[in-house]
Amino acid sequence: MNDAHPAATPRREPGLSRRELLQASGAGLSLAALPAALAQAAPAAVRSLKASAFAQAIRPGESTEVWGFNSSLPGPVLRYRRGDVAQIAVANALPRNAGTTVHWHGIRVPNAMDGVPQVTQDPIAVGETFNYEFRVPDAGTYWYHPHQMSYEQVARGMYGMLIVDEDKPIAVDREVLWALGDVKLDAKGRQVDDFGRLQDLGGGGRLGNVFTLNGRQAGRDRRLAVRSGERIRLRLVNTATARIFLLDFRGQRPLVVAHDGQAVEPHPLPQGLLLLGPGMRTDLVLDCDGAPGDTYPVIDRRDRGYQIATIAYERKPAVRSRALRDPLRIEANALPEPDPVKAVEHFLVFEGGLLGRPAIGMVDGKPLKIPEIMRSRGLSWTMNYVAEHEHAMLHTPMFTFRQGEHVVLKMVNETEFEHPMHLHGHSFRVLRVNDRPTRFREWRDTVMVAPRGSVDIAFVADNPGEWMFHCHILEHAAGGMMGTVAVE
Numbered sequence: 001m002n003d004a005h006p007a008a009t010p011r012r013e014p015g016l017s018r019r020e021l022l023q024a025s026g027a028g029l030s031l032a033a034l035p036a037a038l039a040q041a042a043p044a045a046v047r048s049l050k051a052s053a054f055a056q057a058i059r060p061g062e063s064t065e066v067w068g069f070n071s072s073l074p075g076p077v078l079r080y081r082r083g084d085v086a087q088i089a090v091a092n093a094l095p096r097n098a099g100t101t102v103h104w105h106g107i108r109v110p111n112a113m114d115g116v117p118q119v120t121q122d123p124i125a126v127g128e129t130f131n132y133e134f135r136v137p138d139a140g141t142y143w144y145h146p147h148q149m150s151y152e153q154v155a156r157g158m159y160g161m162l163i164v165d166e167d168k169p170i171a172v173d174r175e176v177l178w179a180l181g182d183v184k185l186d187a188k189g190r191q192v193d194d195f196g197r198l199q200d201l202g203g204g205g206r207l208g209n210v211f212t213l214n215g216r217q218a219g220r221d222r223r224l225a226v227r228s229g230e231r232i233r234l235r236l237v238n239t240a241t242a243r244i245f246l247l248d249f250r251g252q253r254p255l256v257v258a259h260d261g262q263a264v265e266p267h268p269l270p271q272g273l274l275l276l277g278p279g280m281r282t283d284l285v286l287d288c289d290g291a292p293g294d295t296y297p298v299i300d301r302r303d304r305g306y307q308i309a310t311i312a313y314e315r316k317p318a319v320r321s322r323a324l325r326d327p328l329r330i331e332a333n334a335l336p337e338p339d340p341v342k343a344v345e346h347f348l349v350f351e352g353g354l355l356g357r358p359a360i361g362m363v364d365g366k367p368l369k370i371p372e373i374m375r376s377r378g379l380s381w382t383m384n385y386v387a388e389h390e391h392a393m394l395h396t397p398m399f400t401f402r403q404g405e406h407v408v409l410k411m412v413n414e415t416e417f418e419h420p421m422h423l424h425g426h427s428f429r430v431l432r433v434n435d436r437p438t439r440f441r442e443w444r445d446t447v448m449v450a451p452r453g454s455v456d457i458a459f460v461a462d463n464p465g466e467w468m469f470h471c472h473i474l475e476h477a478a479g480g481m482m483g484t485v486a487v488e
């Protein structure tokens, strides 16, 4: 199991119920044959994160400076039970006098704990510590990362996973955590320091040239060793600033059980592919029905079919003779259900970028063509025709909702680029994509809006405060696709 995240060890033994242990032993599985992860002691709860620069071997035999938490890339896995109070002291020991914050992506935190500089807190200066404290109301797969200069700080390696266990997790033999991403290395294996270029802000974002899986180079040699008959819960997060993954588990049939931490009716991958844009998470359940010795590739179809990992069946007998039939439906979190009938409709149109027809945006109340905005302001995008600097919309929210208001937000993408749009402080139902109703009306906190496409979402604006609503291609966010909505 050399590809499990080092901290993927479940704190308890999620899913390995007494009943299943009995089942397993009935099928000839002895405790000694259990994956090592389950035999380990529970790790101590992480209560502090220290942001600093350190060396990391992303490719074998090389070393580069990265930025990260607790000298680990990815940062430590933070793991809680639903309802726990997370207390995390974030200390800043970054170089270059870089201020930072930590945003707990997807967690419905109180506004003051949301980690957005200028909006919810001052940046944490070098040498300072900020104490985050919040209840984790929902189970699921989340992650944390800075919101300050995020197109640079996340790209440098500042991210980690945050897992909240269900009260009664679904029965699986073990969990595997994959933080996917990319990094841009030069010929000597050093991270390229070219953050914030205009062509990245106004184009497809800054793409790395090396895929990463849990902080090291992804590839066919990253083998996930499995046993025939095993049931694995694979928690995936895309930590890249711009890269969109389209994963093909060729020959295997994983089921989707959650998006962005929220349960969804278990179903096969649509067209056999998993779209995972920046910031998005998906939980898959993989019933390992291959034979001992089999190997299956995991391929990213977006990038010339790059193989990011290999699922490798150990040459050992199956762990059980019959596949598990335990239900895979994750218990749902208690999210407020939006009623589209009584909702107030709002529209949000995206324009700009380096391709497509000329667009006009408002800067300081004056209309300007996008190329002029790029030249004078370094901004490339507008939301509802306004171009703003990162976090600058602080006192001019795009929308103001009454607390408890039911909202339908219709996003229309008039650009030639994809935009994974992320709302803070809330999860939303995805009602329609390109005017077609979604099959599962899934909950998400980050949703992909296709070029020239549209997405309608609905939620109850029940969390008071001023919340970011932005593109999670972090270069786009820095290039103007960063606004707020207020709930008061």
Ligand SMILES: [Cu+2]
Residues within 6 Å of the ligand: 417, 418, 419, 420, 471, 472, 473, 476, 477, 481
């Ligand atoms: Cu975008």
